[in-house]
Amino acid sequence: MKTRSKVLLGLLLLLLAASFWAWRYGPGWLVQFNAQQQQARTASEAEGHGFGRQSDQQGCLDRALTDFNACSGYDCTLQQDFFLKACLEEAAPSAGFCDGVPAYREQPSEDDKTWARHRCWDLDIRGEGCRLLLRQQQYWCGGGVAAE
Template sequence: MRRFWIVFLILIVIAVFYGWQNGPQWLASWNSGHQEMVEQQRVAGTAFGRENDRQGCFSSALARLESCKETEYKCTVSSGMYLRSCWQESLPSEGFCDGLPAFSDSPSEDDKAWIKDRCLELGATAKGCRILLKQKMQLCSNG
């Protein structure tokens, strides 16, 4: 049993050393890939927004989120960037902000329930739907 713990400890030390040596390279690679993804979504959102209204942008971002095959984090970030970029170029939509609760940095339990229910009504299964709806609430609250 003692041999097991010695081998286990040696493996831990090797793993920590390996992580310490390769951590900066991995982080630089991840940051580069993340920035590239964000820029691609910004360009795509801007192009789509030039041809569509705000509701079209929201529907497109939600569809992208639902069909995304990456991690939940990456899907949510990319869809959010796409949506914000799209809205900057899009035309207003009639009734787009009707019935939305006002945006708050600390939403009430009623607001959270509304967001959850609205995602269910939209047929959205991705958790990122809630973030997109909060962005919509923020846009509509800011005018």
Template sequence: MVKKIIFGLLLLLAAGIFVAWLTQDHWLPGWNQELAEQSAEYRERGLALGARSDQSGCFEAVLESFDQCSGFACTINHGKYLKACWEKAEPTEHFCDEVPEFKEKPSDDDKSWARHACWSRDIRGEGCRLLMRQQQQLCSSQP
């Protein structure tokens, strides 16, 4: 009986994916447009915040906002928000202290640093680690 239920659910899932694939020409352009508009909005918010903040202020504001959402689009939008904010923000003294150097392939120590940085802020979302990687990139690109 359990096998039949699982098989039925898998079949239903496969049918849903197939229907989404068949109808993508109808919903995909609208979805992409919505994501582009959200991305532009987050970039503008970041530029506005950066004009009146420093690097640390940008980082804390974005992490606080990020902790209120979840999902792939949320992570992307907050990444754009953070990068735009840093474009305009004043440098923060000691902002890069104890931040590991950025590497394309993060080491276990880099992953541990990011994980603990998120946990210490009580942010459990996986996307938080990607925002921490952006701090590594910023700090590694500064003299």
């Protein structure tokens, strides 16, 4: 019985210490995290603009997918998304870039999801981020407007 009380007391103290840490340092951590994310976004966009000035649309997509395939995690997906958007703004048109690309919709249809999934498989790229990057292609090819 004493061992159980000690364990519960230990857990309570741990919970209190964690609560104190979150109260004391949590807001500062969030500010720092947001600043780091903004710096990473700015760097990815700058890299995308620079690459896009020397490439075409297909080159931008290929580079974003290749770089995505070499990393993992949510941050990686975000950075490649920022890169791709900026790159496409600067890139020269690519013949056939939009051929066979479904119209962009706010809520992707099952056909949209199937197209993206199979395209990622064909490229041998795994992970949800690949499909999200292909949504950028859909959006770009649709002129930045969702289909009705």
